[in-house]
Amino acid sequence: MSTSQTPLVEVRNLVKHFGSVIALNGVSMNVYPNEVLCLLGDNGAGKSTLINTLAGVHKPTSGDFLVDGQPRLFSGPRDALDAGIATVYQDLAMIPLMSVTRNFFMGREPMVGFGPFKRMNMDEADNVTRDEMHKIGIDVRDPQQAVGTLSGGERQCVAIARAVYFGAKVLILDEPTSALGVAQTSMVLKYINQVRAKGLGVIFITHNVRHAYAVGNRFTVLNRGKTLGTYTKDAIGIEALQNLMAGGKELQSLSEELGGTI
Amino acid sequence: MTLANEQNGPAARSDERLKKVSTLTGVLRRPELGAVAGLVLVTVFFLLTANPAMFTLAGVVNFMAPAAQLGILAVGAALLMIGGEFDLSIGSMVAFAGLVFGTALVVWQVPLSLAILVAIAFAVFIGVTNAQLTMRTGLPSFIVTLAFLFILRGLTLVGLKWASGGATQLRGMKEAVADSPLAPLFSGDAFPGLFAWLAEAGIIDTFPNGTPKVPGIPVEILWFVAIALLATWVLLRTRFGNWIFASGGDPRAARKSGVPVARVKTTLFVITALCSTLVAILTVLDAGSTDARRGFQKEFEAIIAAVIGGCLLTGGYGSAIGAFFGSIVFGMVLIGLTYTSIDQDWYLVFLGGMLLTAVVFNNVIRKRVTGER
Numbered sequence: 001m002s003t004s005q006t007p008l009v010e011v012r013n014l015v016k017h018f019g020s021v022i023a024l025n026g027v028s029m030n031v032y033p034n035e036v037l038c039l040l041g042d043n044g045a046g047k048s049t050l051i052n053t054l055a056g057v058h059k060p061t062s063g064d065f066l067v068d069g070q071p072r073l074f075s076g077p078r079d080a081l082d083a084g085i086a087t088v089y090q091d092l093a094m095i096p097l098m099s100v101t102r103n104f105f106m107g108r109e110p111m112v113g114f115g116p117f118k119r120m121n122m123d124e125a126d127n128v129t130r131d132e133m134h135k136i137g138i139d140v141r142d143p144q145q146a147v148g149t150l151s152g153g154e155r156q157c158v159a160i161a162r163a164v165y166f167g168a169k170v171l172i173l174d175e176p177t178s179a180l181g182v183a184q185t186s187m188v189l190k191y192i193n194q195v196r197a198k199g200l201g202v203i204f205i206t207h208n209v210r211h212a213y214a215v216g217n218r219f220t221v222l223n224r225g226k227t228l229g230t231y232t233k234d235a236i237g238i239e240a241l242q243n244l245m246a247g248g249k250e251l252q253s254l255s256e257e258l259g260g261t262i
Numbered sequence: 263m264t265l266a267n268e269q270n271g272p273a274a275r276s277d278e279r280l281k282k283v284s285t286l287t288g289v290l291r292r293p294e295l296g297a298v299a300g301l302v303l304v305t306v307f308f309l310l311t312a313n314p315a316m317f318t319l320a321g322v323v324n325f326m327a328p329a330a331q332l333g334i335l336a337v338g339a340a341l342l343m344i345g346g347e348f349d350l351s352i353g354s355m356v357a358f359a360g361l362v363f364g365t366a367l368v369v370w371q372v373p374l375s376l377a378i379l380v381a382i383a384f385a386v387f388i389g390v391t392n393a394q395l396t397m398r399t400g401l402p403s404f405i406v407t408l409a410f411l412f413i414l415r416g417l418t419l420v421g422l423k424w425a426s427g428g429a430t431q432l433r434g435m436k437e438a439v440a441d442s443p444l445a446p447l448f449s450g451d452a453f454p455g456l457f458a459w460l461a462e463a464g465i466i467d468t469f470p471n472g473t474p475k476v477p478g479i480p481v482e483i484l485w486f487v488a489i490a491l492l493a494t495w496v497l498l499r500t501r502f503g504n505w506i507f508a509s510g511g512d513p514r515a516a517r518k519s520g521v522p523v524a525r526v527k528t529t530l531f532v533i534t535a536l537c538s539t540l541v542a543i544l545t546v547l548d549a550g551s552t553d554a555r556r557g558f559q560k561e562f563e564a565i566i567a568a569v570i571g572g573c574l575l576t577g578g579y580g581s582a583i584g585a586f587f588g589s590i591v592f593g594m595v596l597i598g599l600t601y602t603s604i605d606q607d608w609y610l611v612f613l614g615g616m617l618l619t620a621v622v623f624n625n626v627i628r629k630r631v632t633g634e635r
Contacts, residue, residue, distance in 0.1 A: 119500050120499055
């Protein structure tokens with residue numbers, strides 16, 4: 001957060017067109033180590049396009065994209081992952097019928113043995129999974145139990161733990177709390193805070209200002225493909241943030257109609 | 263069992279809302295449970311109703327032989343189903359591979375080793391074709407391979423007439439491989455020396471002239487056991503096995519995690535075609551001939567055996583050893599009915615009934631595994 005540091009990821013005036021559709025029209029944001037940057041925006045603000053661009057799924061039409069201060073152009077999601085940018089999507093990329101261990105190591109299985117006897121090191125995989133889960137306070141009694149038996153919040157935490165374990169420096173979380181109840185949400189928020197304390201940069205995408213305010217250090221507000229600005233926590237209040245995100249007036253009048261409950 | 267024990271044990275740390283997972287539930291989570299239960303049931307049934315000759319060594323070999331032929335197909339089908347795809351061309355592929363193999367041996371008169379290589383090459387080609395068509399078009403594999411069920415059966419008929427000069431049967435394979443050193447791997451019985459010794463020692467039954475009633479273990483049974491064990495090991499203990507589960511469970515999630523889904527599925531389609539080819543080679547060498555009806559409707563039996571073995575129709579869950587047991591259930595009922603006074607045609611009724619029971623049972627198991635409410 002101090003200006004002397006280099007941001008882990010920085011984009012300046014990022015523009016992305018899909019044919020005649022202008023999805024991003026000048027987005028600037030950055031994230032430093034040991035901070036949670038909240039990316040706020042209503043539906044259609046361009047959040048998904050921005051995430052996908054950061055994650056290497058889309059290539060920007062124009063604008064600067066810097067990783068550790070160096071300009072980078074990702075050729076695909078693998079490339080972004082190798083650069084330490086991990087994305088946890090809303091659908092979590094988890095398979096309910098498979099065990100926690102198998103999900104945790106999916107695509108990155110630890111191996112033992114040689115030649116034709118090369119096999120998955122299931123014991124080590126089980127132990128790592130159990131340990132990692134234990135660190136975040138989820139007691140997985142049997143790492144071979146199916147992911148389908150975990151609650152939504154637990155699944156979210158497993159997905160985040162997986163990204164952290166495999167060396168993410170920047171973690172992009174796509175609406176991690178959108179489908180969760182109160183207790184589950186606080187569990188996930190608590191874990192996000194833990195991940196930040198480890199020195200990672202977290203980009204937390206949400207349209208819930210309360211959740212953002214609970215863990216965020218800075219807030220970047222996105223509206224109609226543009227960044228409206230970035231604010232530190234002590235520079236903006238929760239209501240001002242809400243109004244900014246919704247584009248101001250309309251929401252205020254609607255909120256008055258409903259008795260100020262939004 | 264005492265209270266003190268419970269408090270000191272792991273139960274004291276666990277969440278009070280979670281029921282303790284008993285060994286029973288642990289067993290219920292195994293996908294092959296249904297097949298094992300079915301096997302026990304069928305065995306008890308025949309122990310009670312069938313002529314005791316069924317469970318002598320000769321009787322067991324009698325029902326294990328057809329079980330093995332079906333089982334080699336079923337294990338391949340099970341892997342593919344866990345990987346999230348179907349192959350309805352398995353049965354026709356047996357006939358087609360029989361034609362290719364037979365033609366190579368009898369018409370082109372190449373040695374056995376080369377004939378096998380030619381058959382394998384065709385199998386790889388058909389497997390890759392099935393896979394590419396399924397993945398490129400995005401059509402369900404059910405439809406693509408249904409087309410190949412007819413295409414391959416038709417090609418076999420046309421090819422047989424061409425190769426044999428108008429008949430739908432091709433003969434003379436036994437003579438063609440008579441002195442090939444590879445032949446014992448694919449035909450006849452294994453361990454004849456051991457069985458002769460066992461007969462001499464009076465451990466197994468003999469004919470009056472002293473030769474054993476069972477001269478050895480038919481090689482197809484050995485292939486069946488070996489393939490089932492290998493498939494189980496691959497599925498549960500290797501990276502590729504993890505990828506099979508992932509590709510079938512949710513291809514999109516698998517792809518995002520770096521699993522090469524297209525490559526996994528292509529390999530699985532090739533494996534089912536290779537399983538069909540192996541069955542073709544075994545049966546062609548056994549009978550010394552091939553005909554157009556080889557492997558007829560085997561695709562359905564193989565899929566049913568895989569489903570009895572715990573494979574979900576939606577993919578991502580199942581077991582190869584389950585398909586192994588499922589196939590033995592089939593062999594037992596098919597042959598076992600001849601040891602009883604029951605009309606053999608009940609076999610088909612049983613087949614359908616077993617399928618229904620297995621699917622209902624698997625759904626219950628799946629809910630248990632995923633904790634769906």
